[in-house]
Amino acid sequence: MSLLVQNLSISLNRREILKNVAFTLPETGLFFLLGPNGAGKSTLIRAVCGLIPLDSGEIAWNGKSLSRLSPRERARQMSYLPQNIQPTDMTAEEFAMLGAASRLKWGEVPGEAHRRQARSALEALGILHLAGRQMDRLSGGERQLAALAQALVQNAPLLLLDEPTASLDVKRQQDFLQILQNLVYREQKTALLSVHDPNLALSYGDGAFVLRDGKTAYIPASPDFGQRLLQALKPLYGENFTLSSDGYFYWKHERRL
Template sequence: MSLEGRGLSAVLAGHRLWSQASLALRPGELCFLLGLNGAGKTTLLKVLAGLLPPQEGTVLLDGKDLAGFTSRQRAREVSYLSQLPPRWEMTVEEYALLGAAPHLRWGQVPGRAFQQRAREVLRMLDLEEVARRPIDRLSGGERQRAALAQCLVTDGTYLLLDEPTASLDVRRQHEFLQLLAVLVKKGKKGALVSVHDPNLALGYGGRVGVLSGERLLLLERRPGWERELEGLLRPDYGSALCWSEQGYFYWKTEGRE
């Protein structure tokens, strides 16, 4: 099952975000998407998920135009996790079970198999102890994991995550991405994750996409690719963004070389 965007273009409020963007996601690979606010990261993820139509181009799921799928058919294979999961008045377990919806008929409730699946996912994500807690009483990190739990209950092939680490402290950011990397590899899922910190992309990703100057630029992991990424980011991030030979990006401040 493949997910591919070909020649995608998007316009928002009369402004062209990007054009002729093409990428193919592969099962078992964790990819990252970088770019400034307003570059169109959220829009690209929504287009790939079938939640927004592209201005130009086509999204293909298993070689077929995604526009020809029903919303339920799309949701069975492609899950989208928004920046801020909703603060609905339901328990964590109930929220996770919403992931069964694409597999059910209208009005049908999740059966034992999905209930068992939800319990297993909550246990795996260390949410078992808060399963009956209202989701609006969770911390930011717990809410993000609950949203991921819903995606995993659906058990589709692709995960599209929009800045899932934005509300997390440094420790929780790494814990979340470590967990995601394991899930992607074990479950043979493909994931595309938007972030702002290039170090997160370097630490956990395979390929990295950069949205800049109305283009999507893709980099494969290979020797010396960190310098290539630095070159792609500097036009937008500025010359203060520097690559250290010790293996990380840093922001050069006055008096520091």
């Protein structure tokens, strides 16, 4: 299964955000969406989810236009994790159980089987001990993991994550991405996530899409992944943006003593 985006253009508040974006998301793997603030990363992910109307273009999943799918059908094909998981008095277990909604019959409510699925998902992510805690009492990172557990229960082949590491400290970023990477490979899923730090793409990515001037460039993981990514990002971040000899992006800066 693959995601195909063709000639996608989107304007918000009379400002053109994306212009004739076209790309194919490879099957199975963890792929990163990079670009500066305002480049359209969140807009692109929300458009794929059907949350933003298109000016023109088409998005297809497994050869079928997403515009022809009902919200229920779309939810069976893709899971969306927004940047900010809103606090609620629902427990982490109850929140994870919501992932079963797209597979329920009309009028049906999640049952014991779905509760077991939710607990299994929480356990797989190492947060079963939070099952009975209310979401509004969890940290930002814990809520992100609870949302990922919901996606596990939803069991859609495509995961779309909008800046999932934005509110996490460095250690929790690494933990979250390691868990996500293991999930993607174990379950043979495809994940596209937007981030600001290109070093995360270097460490965990099977490829990266760079958004620039409303368009995308794709760089697949390869022995020269870092150098190719540097060439794509340098026009966005300036001449001082560089890659260290041990493969780490940073900005050259003269320290004043």
